[in-house]
Amino acid sequence: MFGREGRLVLVNGQYRPVVPAAPGRAQRWRLVNGCTSRVLAVRLEGHTLQQIAQDGTFLPSPAPRQQLVLAPGNRADVVVQPDRAGRFTLIADPYDRGSGMGGAPASTGPVPLATLVVDGPAAVAPALPATLPAEPPPASATATRSTSFRMGMGGMRGGRGDAMPMSFTVDGRAYDPDRDDQIVAAGTVEEWTVTNTGPLAHPFHLHVWPFTVVAASDGRPPLGVPQDVVLVPPGGWVRLRIPFTTHTGRSVYHCHILDHEDAGMMATITVR
Numbered sequence: 001m002f003g004r005e006g007r008l009v010l011v012n013g014q015y016r017p018v019v020p021a022a023p024g025r026a027q028r029w030r031l032v033n034g035c036t037s038r039v040l041a042v043r044l045e046g047h048t049l050q051q052i053a054q055d056g057t058f059l060p061s062p063a064p065r066q067q068l069v070l071a072p073g074n075r076a077d078v079v080v081q082p083d084r085a086g087r088f089t090l091i092a093d094p095y096d097r098g099s100g101m102g103g104a105p106a107s108t109g110p111v112p113l114a115t116l117v118v119d120g121p122a123a124v125a126p127a128l129p130a131t132l133p134a135e136p137p138p139a140s141a142t143a144t145r146s147t148s149f150r151m152g153m154g155g156m157r158g159g160r161g162d163a164m165p166m167s168f169t170v171d172g173r174a175y176d177p178d179r180d181d182q183i184v185a186a187g188t189v190e191e192w193t194v195t196n197t198g199p200l201a202h203p204f205h206l207h208v209w210p211f212t213v214v215a216a217s218d219g220r221p222p223l224g225v226p227q228d229v230v231l232v233p234p235g236g237w238v239r240l241r242i243p244f245t246t247h248t249g250r251s252v253y254h255c256h257i258l259d260h261e262d263a264g265m266m267a268t269i270t271v272r
């Protein structure tokens with residue numbers, strides 16, 4: 001129900017690798033949450049992560065983060081500037097993904113991911129640029145649309161005692177690649193409200209057309225730049241602005257918890 005989480009979290013295929021660094025020398029890390037279900041709330045002991053990009057596009061300016069929350073599929077570029085020698089653990093803190101239908105909480109951790117080992121002669125860290133080449137978000141939308149992630153309770157089938165599987169759907173329908181779920185007129189900018197009717201957070205991922213988050217029901221401040229995965233809080237919603245101005249064609253959107261997607265929490269979108 002929560003999506004399977006592996007026993008180990010690997011970094012570049014390695015278990016708790018060492019990342020060498022020199023004091024004062026900046027490193028750019030491209031963090032990708034490639035986990036099937038786990039939300040990674042990442043922090044580096046003794047350091048502030050300077051986030052410069054999300055899902056491959058620049059933020060307007062470097063944003064200092066004590067902790068960076070990455071849903072499965074999310075990416076972030078961060079600059080790490082160690083200012084002293086020492087060993088510092090990169091940690092994924094427990095993150096509350098909500099709960100399952102029976103109320104069991106979905107949270108694990110903390111998980112040590114890697115160790116930054118800083119030693120050697122000190123260098124002077126260059127200053128980060130004050131502004132970054134961020135794409136401006138679309139100013140307004142010309143159409144609205146709603147869609148919802150739904151998780152249904154399993155149960156016993158009428159008297160025969162067969163267990164019915166839980167259902168994972170978009171708008172109550174399991175994925176059918178031959179069905180058109182959303183048809184969008186090419187050239188429009190749409191505002192989508194993506195709701196989550198269940199008690200567990202689902203990461204929404206739209207292929208092909210990046211979106212800018214306008215607001216979220218949990219009050220998270222939007223990043224204000226295009227991204228392609230956003231966590232929809234339990235019993236909540238996110239509002240997205242999506243320019244369908246670059247490509248026509250057919251694609252999909254889905255929950256980025258792979259077990260949910262595989263069970264049917266995916267839908268088609270056709271832009272024409």
Ligand SMILES: [Cu+2]
Binds near residue numbers: 201203256260261265
């Ligand atoms: Cu999901």
